[in-house]
Amino acid sequence: MTFVIREAKQTDLEAIMAIEVECFVNDAWSKENMQSELNAPHTYYLVAVVADAVVGYAGSSQLDGATQADIQTIAVKPNQRGTGIGRALMVALTNQAKRSGAKEIFLEVRADNTVAQKLYRVFGFKQIGLRKQYYQPDGVDAFVMKTSLLPAVTAEPLVLGIETSCDETGIGIVRGNTLLANVISSSMDLHARFGGVVPEVAARAHLEALGPVLEQALAQAKVTLEELDAIAVTNGPGLAGALMVGVGAAKALAVATGKPIYAVNHLVGHVAADILDQGKLTVPTIALLVSGGHTSLLLVRDLLNDVQLLGETIDDAAGEAFDKVARVLGLSYPGGPEIDKAALGGNPAAIRFPRGLTLPKDMDQHRYDFSFSGLKTAVARHVELAESKSEKFVVADVAASFREAVVDVLVTKAIAACLDHSIPRLLLGGGVIANSRLREVAIAKCAASGIELRIPPLSLCTDNGAMIAILGSQLVQAGYAPSTLDFSADSTLSVTAIQS
Amino acid sequence: MTNVTSTRLPDYSLAIDTSAGTTVALLSLGSVVAEVNYLEPMTHSERIGSAIQNVLKQGRVSPRDIYQVVVGRGPGPFTGLRVGLAAAKFFAIGAKAKLVGVCSLDAIAYSYYLANPDQSLPLLVTTDARRKEVFWALYTGITEGVPSRVEGPSVNKPEFLSDHLKDQKHVVCELPITASALGQVAYYQALTDTGTSKDSSPLYLREPDAVPGKAKKVSG
Numbered sequence: 001m002t003f004v005i006r007e008a009k010q011t012d013l014e015a016i017m018a019i020e021v022e023c024f025v026n027d028a029w030s031k032e033n034m035q036s037e038l039n040a041p042h043t044y045y046l047v048a049v050v051a052d053a054v055v056g057y058a059g060s061s062q063l064d065g066a067t068q069a070d071i072q073t074i075a076v077k078p079n080q081r082g083t084g085i086g087r088a089l090m091v092a093l094t095n096q097a098k099r100s101g102a103k104e105i106f107l108e109v110r111a112d113n114t115v116a117q118k119l120y121r122v123f124g125f126k127q128i129g130l131r132k133q134y135y136q137p138d139g140v141d142a143f144v145m146k147t148s149l150l151p152a153v154t155a156e157p158l159v160l161g162i163e164t165s166c167d168e169t170g171i172g173i174v175r176g177n178t179l180l181a182n183v184i185s186s187s188m189d190l191h192a193r194f195g196g197v198v199p200e201v202a203a204r205a206h207l208e209a210l211g212p213v214l215e216q217a218l219a220q221a222k223v224t225l226e227e228l229d230a231i232a233v234t235n236g237p238g239l240a241g242a243l244m245v246g247v248g249a250a251k252a253l254a255v256a257t258g259k260p261i262y263a264v265n266h267l268v269g270h271v272a273a274d275i276l277d278q279g280k281l282t283v284p285t286i287a288l289l290v291s292g293g294h295t296s297l298l299l300v301r302d303l304l305n306d307v308q309l310l311g312e313t314i315d316d317a318a319g320e321a322f323d324k325v326a327r328v329l330g331l332s333y334p335g336g337p338e339i340d341k342a343a344l345g346g347n348p349a350a351i352r353f354p355r356g357l358t359l360p361k362d363m364d365q366h367r368y369d370f371s372f373s374g375l376k377t378a379v380a381r382h383v384e385l386a387e388s389k390s391e392k393f394v395v396a397d398v399a400a401s402f403r404e405a406v407v408d409v410l411v412t413k414a415i416a417a418c419l420d421h422s423i424p425r426l427l428l429g430g431g432v433i434a435n436s437r438l439r440e441v442a443i444a445k446c447a448a449s450g451i452e453l454r455i456p457p458l459s460l461c462t463d464n465g466a467m468i469a470i471l472g473s474q475l476v477q478a479g480y481a482p483s484t485l486d487f488s489a490d491s492t493l494s495v496t497a498i499q500s
Numbered sequence: 501m502t503n504v505t506s507t508r509l510p511d512y513s514l515a516i517d518t519s520a521g522t523t524v525a526l527l528s529l530g531s532v533v534a535e536v537n538y539l540e541p542m543t544h545s546e547r548i549g550s551a552i553q554n555v556l557k558q559g560r561v562s563p564r565d566i567y568q569v570v571v572g573r574g575p576g577p578f579t580g581l582r583v584g585l586a587a588a589k590f591f592a593i594g595a596k597a598k599l600v601g602v603c604s605l606d607a608i609a610y611s612y613y614l615a616n617p618d619q620s621l622p623l624l625v626t627t628d629a630r631r632k633e634v635f636w637a638l639y640t641g642i643t644e645g646v647p648s649r650v651e652g653p654s655v656n657k658p659e660f661l662s663d664h665l666k667d668q669k670h671v672v673c674e675l676p677i678t679a680s681a682l683g684q685v686a687y688y689q690a691l692t693d694t695g696t697s698k699d700s701s702p703l704y705l706r707e708p709d710a711v712p713g714k715a716k717k718v719s720g
Contacts, residue, residue, distance in 0.1 A: 193712045200578065200708035207582050207702065209590055225594055238623035241579040243543040245586045248518075251549030255556070256563045256594025261549075384717065485549035 003085055005092050008038055008045035008057060008340060015054035016047070023075040028133050037072065044096050047075070048085045055080040058089035058426055062100050069097040071107035073332060074116070084302035086119055087478075094123060094479045095147065104148050108134065111141040120145055148482075157229035157476040161469025162215070164208075164246030165238025165266045166293050167202045169209035171435070172466025173221040174473050180277045181220035183467040185209035194334045196323050197292060203241040210249055217465070225257050230482065232472025235263040235500050236493025237499030238293065243489035251485055253471035260482030262472040263500040265493055266463075268307055270429035271300055271472060273460040273467035284423050285454070286310075288414040290438070291463070292319030295410075297368045298495060299419050300427075303471075304478055309495045311368025314357070318406055319432045321372035325402050328380045329395055336435055339399045343437070346400030353378050353405040358412070368417055375405055407438045411445050418451050427454040431462040475499055512561050512630060513568040514552065514591065515683030518584030519576025525679035526555040530544035530645075530687035531682040534558035539676065544583035545592040552591065560613040563595040570686040570696075572604035572677065575635040575653050575705040576627065585702055600686050601700035605637040607682040612673045614681075622650070622670040627677075629655050636661060636703065638670070645688025655705045 008016065013035055020028045029037075038045050042063050048056035050324060056076035062069035071093060076085045097105050108131065109116050125145040134142035156176030163170035167188055173181040187205035191197050218224065233250035236243055247263075254261035271287045287298040295313035300306070316324070319336060328337030331342060356371030357363070379402050386393040419425055427445055432438065435454060446453040460467060487500040512533075515525045522544050525535040534555040538547050556563065571588035574581045592599040605625045612623060619641035625635040637652030656664075689696045 194710050195712070197709055198710040201710065203579070203582060204702075204704070204708065207586055207589075210586060211593065214590070214593065241582070244583050246578060247545045248548050248583035249586040250591040251545075252552060252589075252591035253594045253614060255549055255552045256591045258563070278677050380717075488543075489544045 003047050003048050003050045003055065003083070003088070004463070005046055005088055008047045008059070010035075010038060012054055013038065014049050016057050019054070019057065019075050019077055022077065023141045026138055029073075033143075043072065043094070046089055046092055048089060050080065056085045056089060058093055060093045060105070062097060062102055063332060067101060067103040068148060069100070069102040069105045078334065079488070082306065084305045087122070087302075087305050090119065090123055091479050094149070102149060103194070104146055105483060106144065106146050108142040108144055109441070110135055111143055117143065117145075120147075123147055123479060144493055155477070157473055158223060158227055159230045159232055159469045159473040160228050160232040161465040161472055162231070162246045163249045163266070163269070163463055163465045163468045164210075164242050165234045166242060166291075166463055167197045167205070168380040168463040169206045169213050170463055170465035170468070171213045171217040172464055172469040173217055173223060174276070174466060176473060176477070177275050177279055177470065179466055179470075180223065181217040182464055183213050183217040183220060184459075184462070184464050185213050188334060195327050195333050196320065197239070199239045202239060203245055206242055206245040212247065225253075227259065228259050229260055230260045230472055230476050231257075232262040232264050232468050232475075234266045234269065234468050236266060236490035236497075238266055238491060240489060240491040243491065247487075247489045255485070261485065262475050262480075263483040263487040264468055264471045264475070265495060265498050266468075267296060267298065267495050268303065268498045269296065269366070269467040270461075271298065271307070271427060271469045272303060272471035273429060273456050273464075274427055274473070275319050276466055277456040277458055277469050278454070281375070282425060284421075285425040286414060286417045286423055286426040287425050287429060288410060289317045289430045290410060290432035291321065291433075293317050294430060295370045295372075296495070297414060299421060299423070304474055304480070304498055307495050307498060311366065311413070313370040314366070314371065315371050315373035316376065318370070318372060318410065319430075321376050321406060322432070324376045325379050327398055328376075328383055329399060336432055339403055340436055342395055343400035343403050344396065346394065346396030346398070348400040348404035350394070350397035351401040353382075353401055355405055355409045358409060366411055370409060370413065372406065375402070378429065397432065403437050405436070407435070407441045410438065411441050412413060414442075415445055415449055415451060425452045425454070426448055429456065429461050433461045435459050510586060512559070512565045513570055513683055513686065514555070514597070515570040515679040515686070516548075516552070516584045516591075517572030517604055517607065517677050517679050517682050518544045518548065518580045519572050519574045520580075520677050522551055522584070523677060523679040524548070524551040524555050524567045525683050526559040526561060527683040527687065528559075530684055530715065532683070533561070535680045536547075537580065537676075537678060541577065541580060544580040547605075548583055548587045552587070554696045563591070566595050566597045569597050569599050570688070571599065571601055571682050571700050572607065572679070572682050573601040573700060575629070575655065576604060577630060577703045578702070581702055585700065588700065589688050599656070599700050600696040602682050602685050602689070602697060603605065603649070603653055603703060604677050605635065605653050606647050606668045606685050607677050608675050609637070610645070610681045610685050611651070611675050611678060613642040614648065618670065622668060624665065624670050626672065626674055631632070633657050634661065638665075643674070644692055646685060646692055648706050649717060653703055653705060669694045678712070
């Protein structure tokens with residue numbers, strides 16, 4: 001559902017009053033009060049419109065030349081809540097206050113309205129006072145809240161992003177929505193002899209790579225640390241020891257330079273990467289993120305406000321399955337490209353390997369979840385059986401059939417998510433997107449189902465700092481307050497925690 | 501006007517060690533201006549940012565006034581140790597300060613000698629290395645503020661250590677590591693001929709735990 005924010009007109013009065021009465025019941029303003037608010041020279045009222053109908057409104061008041069503004073009211077129709085309208089109204093009011101020279105914004109909120117308080121805290125509002133029994137006739141207390149406005153946010157903030165959640169040390173720099181630098185140092189080769197990412201090896205490599213990667217990123221972007229508007233860092237999910245290297249570095253850099261810091265979610269960063277390619281993210285969209293560490297299906301209604309996890313792997317990540325099967329077939333690490341090569345000329349229908357969690361009973365409980373551990377075992381069993389009978393097996397057929405099983409499940413479930421939610425958009429992210437067969441099948445099946453498919457360039461699909469920078473940039477542009485310095489690295493951070 | 505004031509700023513240094521808990525200190529010419537110590541061994545990445553900010557605030561010093569960052573190179577549990585090393589590195593870059601490394605056990609020896617001037621016996625400093633082992637180093641005294649390390653840092657089982665030192669009388673100390681002591685060691689090192697070490701790489705002393713992978717048999 002898309003909405004538009006515009007300035008309120010006198011003709012909106014009836015629609016506004018209908019929402020006022022519905023939302024505030026006992027302490028609703030009278031029609032006369034509302035009319036004089038809309039008419040007053042020092043007020044600024046906005047409405048949110050969906051399909052020509054007013055579904056929300058908000059207003060602020062600021063006397064000429066005053067450095068303080070007050071938020072007078074904000075309301076969204078109950079059936080339209082949770083779609084980002086309230087936040088958008090707040091952004092617009094805040095920006096107007098900044099334009100008019102306000103340094104502080106005040107508001108009052110019912111003590112029992114925790115939903116509104118949560119929204120205000122996102123914008124940096126803190127409680128500074130209490131008005132006893134302010135709301136009558138209910139006798140409910142009011143919290144007085146205040147936020148201090150940062151110097152007017154530039155429309156195009158310069159943001160540096162740091163990513164260390166797995167085996168890539170990434171630092172990216174963006175200005176607004178434009179990519180200036182994306183430097184990645186991978187420790188992949190160091191993990192090769194272990195057949196998979198070793199957390200301690202990855203964390204050691206991050207510490208060594210961070211300094212040179214930062215230097216290169218600044219050189220590539222031709223900017224200095226002083227010019228930055230903010231620093232963003234991945235604080236989860238990922239490998240705990242690896243995350244902590246980036247978090248420790250980012251916090252110290254923020255203190256040393258006096259720049260605000262934004263702790264952001266790695267998975268949501270993968271979604272944000274599309275902005276670097278397209279200049280914007282079209283929502284709502286389904287996102288399929290597939291890498292060595294994650295296999296997740298997301299429903300993104302609003303990048304900064306509303307990301308929902310539909311399903312994820314219950315055992316191995318898809319990339320991990322490629323690595324493990326590569327080992328079974330005597331191929332090297334990382335398994336994805338090796339299996340792609342080995343599958344050349346193979347028959348993908350030669351062996352019908354199992355498709356995890358696709359049986360009717362599984363689809364009830366795990367409609368959007370994935371499982372690859374059984375598939376890996378089936379491949380190993382197939383190979384061992386052939387070897388025990390001293391039969392030759394065709395590596396190309398096994399590789400192609402295995403790959404087909406993985407791709408089939410990934411694409412089928414992603415498309416089901418699009419169709420179930422009537423969202424004709426699918427965004428791919430994560431390193432496994434490099435797999436040629438996955439791209440082929442996704443392109444063909446999306447086209448057949450009328451789904452618009454987005455595949456950002458590979459350098460933005462694998463883990464990188466630019467996607468963290470662009471997510472930070474969106475938060476800055478939308479007026480979100482920075483994170484406080486004591487956030488933690490959280491290896492199991494939920495996708496709903498977009499900023500910590 | 502005859503009222504002459506010195507325009508020279510004190511040489512501020514910031515010391516950081518996360519080889520055990522999280523400890524951060526602000527020093528001016530070798531004397532401690534402010535210090536923050538968290539003993540718990542798990543919260544380094546949460547604490548480090550505000551710990552640095554707090555000592556700067558207490559000392560009313562801006563990051564640009566820091567000319568040197570001193571970091572404890574360990575040994576210590578790897579995950580926590582790296583947080584301090586990463587923070588020190590990026591603070592130094594951000595504040596355009598120089599970065600020097602000090603063996604964390606040297607800071608413990610410094611604290612010991614400060615409290616116990618007697619140097620007649622060698623000093624054994626140990627810290628918990630987990631897995632029934634200890635990190636250790638042996639000192640013969642302190643010269644011009646710099647502990648004289650003659651063995652270590654190493655990691656061994658306590659049985660090895662007692663056997664290794666069985667013919668040598670010594671004293672043992674297990675004091676906590678403080679960033680103030682670390683900063684003071686670096687300050688005194690700079691005054692000696694050897695100088696401070698630009699090496700700020702971690703003293704892991706152990707290889708990562710990992711064995712080259714083989715495919716496991718699944719049928720059998």
